Amino acid sequence: MQKRQLGHSGLEVSAMGFGCMGLSYGYGAAADKDVAIQLIRQAVDAGVTLFDTAEAYGALNQEIVGDALAPVREQVIIATKFGFKNGDIKQGLDSHPASIRLAVETSLKLLKTDYIDLLYQHRVDPNVPIEDVAGTVKDLIQEGKVKHFGLSEAGASTIRRAHAVQKVTALQSEYSLWWREPEVEILPTLEELGIGFIPFSPLGKGFLTGAITEATQFDHTDFRNSVPRFSPEARKANQAVIDVLAHIAAFKKATPAQIALAWLLSQKPWIVPIPGTTKSHRLQENIGATNVVLNQVDLDDIQHQFASLTIQGGRYSEASQKMINR
DSSP states (O other), X not given: OOEEEOTTSOOEEESSOEEOGGGTSSSSSOOOHHHHHHHHHHHHHTTOOEEEOOGGGOHHHHHHHHHHHGGGGGGSEEEEEEOBGGGOGGGOXXXXXXXXXXXXXXXXXXXXXXXXXXXXESSOOTTSOHHHHHHHHHHHHHTTSEEEEEEESOOHHHHHHHHHHSOEEEEEEEOBTTXXXXXXXHHHHHHHHTOEEEEESTTGGGGGGTOOOTTOOOOTTOXXXXXXXXXXXXXXXXXXXXXXXXXXXXXXXXXXXXXXXXHHHHHXXXXXXXXOOSOHHHHHHHHHGGGOOOOHHHHHHHHHHHHTOOOOSOSSOHHHHTTSOO
């Protein structure tokens, strides 16, 4: 597996990470714990070193990550997040210093480790100055409980303010061929400051794999049921995206998902996507994207074809959208 540096931080990770949320949260019923642990270990065997979880994904999610990675703890980078009251998204945002410390102590126990490699603020809390958040994480770094500081879905000015207090190693936000807003202001800011970028949902919450159609029925607990972009009407309209990806994939002898991931890897050398999956064959497919080479002609072709597409549907519900880019 190729390695990448997250900006100027010196933190080196595999070019493709593993987003662990879907193993037990957000996308329907949780995977069997033993199966999930085995999948993470398969990722390790394939060279993946960056594993992403969060307090908000539930205790089980962090337990799975901790159990799976305990035998290879010194060889991997574990990222987790704080930022919701009692770790519960439904209870709202909470990044007060005492809450951050409580979340970290809880995560350390669940992850079976005495340090967190990369600690993110999950969402910016408008009730707590970002300087206080960064200062608290700075203290945790000095105490040896945290190695690196990250932000998630933060706006450019917030990134700058946080970075002035404690160097930000990485920003985690959504970025993919069907959500390119970060290109306007976020990517230039990260490049200027030397901050790495970790795109979550690099496969458009599964849509860019081509496996989701207008007729797909999601589990009643799947959060995509509340996402406008995943309404049957939007999925039907957005099938044009898959048609373009499939055409390019056939030419490159790859899959639509691999083209989508390879495109992300081609944007900047400090971008590390974290696709998630519960299936071994999808894991291997995602990792295989690191071997797909897109030359400038390919990238120009993708740019040209996507320029004529209009993606239908918002990427979040109205309430969730309010917590973005603060």
